Amino acid sequence: MESGSNTFGRAEFNRMIEDAKKGIIDQVVTKSISRFGRNAEDVLTAVHSLSSHGVHVYFEEQSIDSQSPESELYISIFSGLAQAENLNLSQNIKWGIRKKIEDGSSPIYDRPCYGYQIDETSTFITVPEEATVVRRIFAMYLCGMSVLKIKAALEADRIMSPTGKSNWSKRTIDIILSNKKYCGFSVVKGEKGTYERENHHEPIITLDLFEKVQTTKAERTNVEIGEDGKRHRKSTKYSSQKTSQK
Template sequence: IYTRVSSTGQEGNSSLTTQEEACRRWSHERDLPVVSVAREVWSGTDRHRPELDALLNDLVPGDVVLVYALDRLSRSQVDTAILIDRIEAAGASLALVTEDFEKSATGVFLRNAKAFAAELEREKIAERTARGKRARVESGKPLVGKKPPYGYRWRDDRDEHGKPVKLRLELDAATAPVVRRIVDMALAGQSLRRIGKALEADAIPSPDGNSRWNVTTIRRILLSPTVSGTVIAWREIHERKPNGAKGYRERPARDDERMLLPGIAPAIATPEEQAAVRVQLDINAARAIRNNPHPEATLLRGGFARCGHCGRAMKVNNAGSGRPGSPPRYYCDGPDCARPTISANLIDSPVWESIATVLQDPSIIEREVDRHRADGGLDRDLAAIERQLVTVAEKQTRTARAIAAVADDDAAAPLLAELPKLAERKKALRREREDLTRRVADREVERVRVRSLAAWCQHVSANLPTLTYADRRNALEAFGVQVRVWRPDATDENGAPRDRWSGTMQPIGGDAIVFSSTRRMTGASSSPAAFSPSRNRRRR
């Protein structure tokens, strides 16, 4: 006997039991002994199911596989034919309590017709389900899964009849602090594995209740839009595989397929923090030692050296040009990119010389800050933010008027989705304006930061000749070093030749300090300018 339901909810309403009882009565009426009963909670769209496969593997000639109805065996016409063929190949036969299919041409036709009807009903169920989900989302209600997102719980909302409904999320007192801790550790540069180990050491169970934390689970939590207060319906789309292939596939939804649901969940992290986490995860992946068998052979690996054409982090070829003893090379393999390459010998040492110059003479940083203020850089930045705020406000007004003028709800949906994005953009600009206003008003704070950084530089410069590879990498991090590499024949937007590479350091914010293959850093003993042309250096 084989019995099946699709969900645990059906399992709880005695459906499996009633199927088995009907099958036992059928067997008793025909004096057939029952030798085994397989009970399964599994979708009828899957051909391979644990209990069904075990039953079919144990068949011997003369056995009868008894099922309550054909759709309990499968809802797929093709799968039904394959399963019946598998039963008959073992010398057994299929019997149904509710139908009597003969082993004749008519019986074969009826079996296939019945299977087709079951598959058609499944398609109708899927269509009705999808239509119901879309209607729920369009009414402003979130799609509900088996469990709320980690860090949240469903609020105790009630409908007009007093029945509990899942409409809004609220922070879960037990798990929301864990999510905040994960975000803070990621912002501090901790790897996903190190975050998982820390949670395991504190005996914090994973969302599945396990003692071990999977890096995929941690990444999903960090990048979930819900964590930043944005609930999105249909982030992924499930659709049939193309070219007639069996089954379904999952793909990221397009912008026009996603639907934003504002006000559903409180934020645990800000959108800016989540964006910073995403950047940090990319940096961690690029700088992971496991991705480079010789990590100390190149100083700028892992995101410090980037392609000037496409912006991707440059990779390292430790074999260099392929000749024995040739130095490693940085290269970009991005699609639709000019794909520049450069020998590590031509870039690592000059970049470090510039960093060492600042370490030995940190007054360069202070001169750069004074120059930035003398140029009115902060004031210009603040004015630019004000202009952007005006632009966003005008877009909000135009969008609201457009929504009011549209009578079709479907046509208005993209406009409605645009309003939360504009509101988030305005919030971000206001936060940036507050930060710039504070910096303009409190310039002494930044001078203290400069003096603090200068003291750190003085401490490090005392041990400059003995700095380890890790120490030098830490200095690159502290100075915010970024180096862009171009092809030798690259030109700028005005047609002028570009430097082979150009670098920036931005240790305290504001304008970046620039250096390049043709411009080197100079110390206090040089001219007041922070840069001077490098003599006798060919572009290579």
């Protein structure tokens, strides 16, 4: 049988239950309680469901047969232990991943973006042609061009997008303008915060230029929070959709 913390999320397990209801099987033999299901409540529910259709379960590792009077007590104990062990393992894995992110050793930092490629030593290498496009995008934006106009300029010059298409999406340009990797940082956003590594690789633009663009983006945004606490679109000369004036 497959293992998993969510017993009833497994197609094969559900099929077994259905076969039991149809009388196709009369006994289930499984390696251990932990493989039958790591959630104590689900294990007992499944055992009861099978028992109600005349099917008993035998757990080889614990030598427990669901037909025995004391089986429910033992199943509860071993299921609880398996669940606790699984939770502890999960927490240890998460701690290890988070630790590697914090100390900068996580391979997550080695994900390249447009303008870079990775060599055999996992070092970021600048792609000259793409780096030129990145610098141009930042420069155009800071000179007052909207994302829509930058998109039109790139397409007019037949510059291929990061995906190799002739059309650029506004989203792609906005992501480039917001990506701190271009000034030498590597950034990982997690559930408990954002982790950054400075001087991780050769920058394409300066940190000063990046910060100026972020300030400009905040000033140009066409979304504001109203008195009602909701987000509203406002009319600006950079908006692709302007609010009609009454």
